Amino acid sequence: MSALSQLDRGVAPIETGMLPRPFVVRSRREELADCVTLELAALDGEPLAFEAGQFTMLYVHGIGEVAISISGDTAKPDSLIQTVRAVGAVSQAICGLAEGARVGVRGPLGNSWPVERAVGKHLMIVAGGLGLAPVRPIIYWALANRDRLKSVDIVYGTRAPDQILFARQLLGLSAADGVRVGITVDLADQDWSGQVGVVTDLIPSMLRDPDETVAMVCGPEIMMRFSGQALVGAGVPAEETFLSMERNMKCGIGWCGHCQLGPHLICRDGPVFAYPAVRDLMSVWEL
Amino acid sequence: MTDGNIKSMADILAAHPLFAGLDKEITDLLGGCASNAHFSAGSYLFKAEGAADVFYLLRAGDVALELSMPGRGKLIVDTVQPGHVVGASWILPPYRWRFDARAVGDVRATGIDAACLRKKCDDDPSTGYQVLKRFLPVVAGRLQSTRLRLLDLYAPPSEVGRAL
Numbered sequence: 269m270s271a272l273s274q275l276d277r278g279v280a281p282i283e284t285g286m287l288p289r290p291f292v293v294r295s296r297r298e299e300l301a302d303c304v305t306l307e308l309a310a311l312d313g314e315p316l317a318f319e320a321g322q323f324t325m326l327y328v329h330g331i332g333e334v335a336i337s338i339s340g341d342t343a344k345p346d347s348l349i350q351t352v353r354a355v356g357a358v359s360q361a362i363c364g365l366a367e368g369a370r371v372g373v374r375g376p377l378g379n380s381w382p383v384e385r386a387v388g389k390h391l392m393i394v395a396g397g398l399g400l401a402p403v404r405p406i407i408y409w410a411l412a413n414r415d416r417l418k419s420v421d422i423v424y425g426t427r428a429p430d431q432i433l434f435a436r437q438l439l440g441l442s443a444a445d446g447v448r449v450g451i452t453v454d455l456a457d458q459d460w461s462g463q464v465g466v467v468t469d470l471i472p473s474m475l476r477d478p479d480e481t482v483a484m485v486c487g488p489e490i491m492m493r494f495s496g497q498a499l500v501g502a503g504v505p506a507e508e509t510f511l512s513m514e515r516n517m518k519c520g521i522g523w524c525g526h527c528q529l530g531p532h533l534i535c536r537d538g539p540v541f542a543y544p545a546v547r548d549l550m551s552v553w554e555l
Numbered sequence: 556m557t558d559g560n561i562k563s564m565a566d567i568l569a570a571h572p573l574f575a576g577l578d579k580e581i582t583d584l585l586g587g588c589a590s591n592a593h594f595s596a597g598s599y600l601f602k603a604e605g606a607a608d609v610f611y612l613l614r615a616g617d618v619a620l621e622l623s624m625p626g627r628g629k630l631i632v633d634t635v636q637p638g639h640v641v642g643a644s645w646i647l648p649p650y651r652w653r654f655d656a657r658a659v660g661d662v663r664a665t666g667i668d669a670a671c672l673r674k675k676c677d678d679d680p681s682t683g684y685q686v687l688k689r690f691l692p693v694v695a696g697r698l699q700s701t702r703l704r705l706l707d708l709y710a711p712p713s714e715v716g717r718a719l
Contacts, residue, residue, distance in 0.1 A: 397709035427709040454704045456631045463634040466700045488708040
């Protein structure tokens with residue numbers, strides 16, 4: 269039965285995923301000048317179980333709703349962690365929420381990163397800018413499953429050293445955690461001892477055994493397009509390379525078509541796609 | 556430089572990604588222009604506007620390419636990693652470096668005498684063509700990376716397009 273036919277038959281909105289659940293802001297943390305991480309808790313106390321890579325529709329009463337990736341730990345469903353950049357009216361309102369404020373939450377929505385495919389293999393996570401938020405659940409998962417993975421490498425690119433998201437957490441990861449982190453920025457002064465350049469420059473030098481690597485990529489679409497090319501060009505199997513796509517989502521459940529990308533609805537079929545499913549679409553104008 | 560030294564430098568060159576797979580004849584020839592180099596952290600391989608008379612194939616350690624900007628100090632425009640080459644201005648006149656190149660940590664490299672290499676390339680255009688074919692991807696790759704950074708992909712939405 270399709271979602272629309274369910275609606276036609278008068279199924280209650282909660283069952284079709286359209287009714288937000290009330291949550292309260294338990295804590296907030298300013299990550300960057302325009303970026304906040306909120307810890308939300310359900311008013312009814314019911315945990316919100318989710319999988320790495322899923323998103324929610326966050327609703328600010330009287331203002332609107334917006335799709336936000338979950339950036340928390342799947343092992344801690346009591347806390348819904350969402351990292352938001354103030355871009356438009358709704359996200360600005362979310363960033364301005366104080367502790368104790370209420371929001372509506374629909375979800376979790378969308379599919380998830382296929383983390384189990386990385387078991388027994390090398391896991392490479394490639395993120396750019398705020399694209400680190402949707403992959404942070406993979407990092408939590410990888411740390412908890414470190415002994416099941418051959419290696420864990422994180423390649424992160426951002427604008428400048430003071431724009432590193434989750435900086436303390438990311439820079440705190442080390443060989444002791446069994447994780448190798450490579451960070452590159454677009455521009456820096458001499459206080460920065462890391463790399464300056466684009467993420468695609470770091471990928472080849474950080475890959476261990478491309479044939480045995482599963483890669484998961486999130487960031488601006490152009491960055492993902494070139495990262496996909498760099499990964500596959502270096503030998504990572506295309507079908508083992510996954511991207512988290514982004515389009516303007518409205519319903520979040522495949523009804524409205526706002527987030528259509530060629531044959532895909534990002535909210536319903538994604539946001540995570542195997543590279544071959546979106547590779548050619550990324551170079552098509554106006555998609 | 557003895558024959559033994561030339562051969563060992565040729566082997567080192569042949570093992571570097573830039574020249575890997577080149578005919579042995581050519582790496583032997585290039586070996587005559589090569590020498591080992593070491594730079595301690597913070598020292599400069601070369602400085603902007605200086606004569607581009609030696610370029611470097613990095614074997615260990617990163618090198619930051621910088622420009623000094625009044626009021627903002629030294630800005631790093633690129634970082635070169637081991638396995639890559641520092642310096643392309645030796646190929647074209649006026650053979651002057653465009654950036655400062657600073658060793659971020661201890662750097663081990665193979666230095667190539669640019670005048671020596673240019674002469675060998677001029678004397679044997681076939682060798683010169685092989686060498687240029689190795690350098691063109693380096694230059695093209697840096698151009699592409701620079702273009703991507705010009706897009707300022709990670710800019711906050713409020714600043715998108717500000718540089719255009």
